[in-house]
Amino acid sequence: MKVIINSVFTILLALITLTACKKDKKTDTTVVDTGNGGATGPITSPTDPGIAVSQGFFLDSWIAKTFTKPATTSVAKPTASSVTVTADFAQVVSKVSNNLFGNNMNPFTSQYTDAGLVKNITNLSPNIIRAPGGSLSDVYFYDLPAGGKPADVPAQLLKADGSADPATGYWSGMVTDSWSISLSNYYSLLQKTNSTGIITVNYGYARYGLSDHPVETAAHYAAQWVRNDKGRTKLWEVGNENFGNWEAGYRIDVSKNKDGQPEIITGQLYGTHFKVFADSMRKAASDIGVSIKIGIVLTETDDQNNTTGGQNWNSGVLSAAGSSPDFFVVHNYYTPYNQNSTPEVILATPSAVTAPMVSWVNNSVQKAGVAQKPIALDEWNIFASGSRQQVSYVSGVHAVLVLGELIKNQVSMACRWDLANGGSDGNDHGLFTFNQDGTANFTPRPAFYYLYYFQKYFGDRMISSTVSGSTDIVSYASSFTSGEAGVTLINKSGTDQVVSINFKNYYTGSNYYYYTLKGGTDNGSYSGKVTVNNNGPAGDVGGPAGYASLAANSSGTSGGITVSVPARGVVFLVCDKK
Known part of the structure; x- marks a missing residue:
């Protein structure tokens, strides 16, 4: 009997073990602790959060990402770490919009037909390119030849002070000059780089136009552009920074105006005019059987103490425009205007500025009693100047922080200013050089490489992450639909730091891969160079020419995930899934 009982017990034990193994195989809830920086027990599956109103339709074009393992070079990993990043695969902060990586085209920096430039823009994959410019949009006539008006x-x-501006000039879309881009070449650039557009129509014409009905005339002109666009462009906006005294139409000669407009613009006036534009443009879109979205210009920060026309801009605009806009447009240059800012000041602004900006827009909308709409940050950069900050690698580090904060604060459309600009001794927002002494036109500047690797190594969802042991390390974690997890690490300090990474609710695979970006040694704190895994540029500007095929550093997860983050450096890391 004892033998029989023991046999039965053995059989039952085997059945229980077999059942447990089958359950483990199905749910993967019993895992041996391998000390590799991942989960060691049951995990919680991730759940996507709802789409925030600030994101809205900008997430409609969201695309699942599959991580492709790059060529690798095995490297030894550091062993000592006083900083720990914990990323939770189950806690999804937001889906990552492919409309977040956009850029702006400047109309006075060539026809954008240079093969090397087109290839680099394609590799960068901005996905969306805004045109025809910033303030130039309010003096731009898309269907006129060069010099036409x-x-x-x-x-x-008129200038802001009311005096006539002898430098007045109007811009044309049918140009053939090599130094300016035609509208047709803009459309061609979009096609070549697999991008879509966002077009800013000329609102200033509604203010300074001399016809009997300048608002209707300007709105009709914008509508004609929509018709001639033939459905290629979904996103449109009316005017550029029209609250600013630097903008065409901010102040007009009332003696020449024929519809009783005030000398200086107000938010109420712009909001009223916006509805006329929106109605005309939507009618044009309907006539050709397409659907478009139209954005309205708001301020990015408290406007109660702005210049005369800008005072209480948002409240005036929103009360007049009501539900007419499809999205809200803001611009932000983050750092104090024309201040010779230190790296510490520059790198502190993304977290200090982004959340208040979103809050300001949302609060403005709430106070006006109108519906919340998605937010588009379609111009952003830094104003810091005096030490070549704008063309330095610090600008690239800043760009990574801005993108991380935008995703965290649920903004899903952004366009950096701009692809190319001019020399101006380092006070140049261009991602590529243009008319910079001693450097070939369209050489990628450091920020290009930071933007390239961010998009390459950031997944399609941001997941939550925390940092312990340092206030100088910033982390943004992500996951790929294909299953991998990643962390982008930014070191805002002037000292190298070693960071350990732990993943919650994630079973790590055998290896992790990363690129380390850091500045050069030229120009003090503001090097114009960047190295990627210790590969630098051949010249005095930018980074390695072979960036697209550069091998990633690779280390095994056994014993933990640890990396060194250089002083004011960035590490883009992705870990294998099990």
């Missing part, structure tokens, strides 16, 4: 515009516009 409508008969109903003044020879000279």
Whole structure:
């Protein structure tokens, strides 16, 4: 009997073990602790959060990402770490919009037909390129030849102080000059780089136009552009920074105006005019059987103490425009205007500025009693100047922080200013050089490489992450639909730091891969160079020419995930899934 009982017990034990193994195989809830920086027990599956109103339709084009393992070089990993990043695969902060990586085209920096430039923009994959420019949009006439202008515009516009501007010039879309891009080449650039567009129509014309009905005339002109666009462009906006005294139409000569407009613009006036534009443009889109989205210009921060026209801009705009806009447009240059800012000041601004910006827009909308709409940050950069900050690697580090904060704060559309600009001794926002002494046009500047690797190594969802042991290390974690997890690490300090990474609710695979970006030694704190895994540029500007095929560093997860983050450096890391 004892033998029989023991046999039965053995059989039952085997059945229980077999059942447990089958359950483990199905749910993967019993895992041996391998000390590799991942989960060691049951995990919680991730759940996507709802789409925030600030994101809205900008997430409609979201695309699942599959991580492709790059060529690798095995490297030894550091063993000592006083900083720990914990990333939770189950806690999804937001899906990552492919509309977040956009850029702006400047119309006075060539026809954008240079093969090397087109290849680099394609590799960068901005996905969306804004045109025809910033403030130039309010003096731009898309269907006129070079030097052309409508008969109903003044020879000279007014400056902010009311004096005539002898430098008044109007921009044309049908240019053939090598130094300026035609509208047709803009459309061609979009096609070549697999991008879509966002177009800013000329609102200033509604203010300075000399016809009997300048608002209707300008709105009709914008509508004609929509018709001629033939459905290629979904995103449109009316005017550029129209609250600013630097903008065409901010101040007009009332003696020449024929519809009783005030000398200085107000938010209420712009909001009223916006509805006229939106109605005309939507009618044009309907006529050709397409659907478009139209954005309205708001301020990015408290406007109660702005210049005369900008005072209480948002409240005036929103009360007049009501539900007419499809999205809200803001611009932000983060750092104090024309201040010779230190790296510490520059790198502190993304977290200090982004959340208040989103809050300001949302609060403005709430106070106006209108519906919340998605937010588009379609110009952003830094204003810091005096030490070549804008063309330095610090600008690239800043760009990584901005993208991370935008995703965290649920903004899903952004366009950096801009692809190319000019020399100006380092006070140049261009991602590529243009007319910079001693450097070939369209050489990628450091920020290019930071933006390239961010998009390459950041997944399609941001997951939550925390940092312990340092206030100088910033982390943004992500996951790929294909199953991998990643962390982008930024070191804002002037000292190298070693960081350990632990993943919650994630079973790590055998290896992790990463690229380390750091600045050069030229120009003090603001090097114009960047090295990627210790590979630098051949010249004095930018980074390695072979960035697209550069091998990633690779280490095994056994014993933990640890990396060194250089002083003011960035590490883009992805870990294998089990």
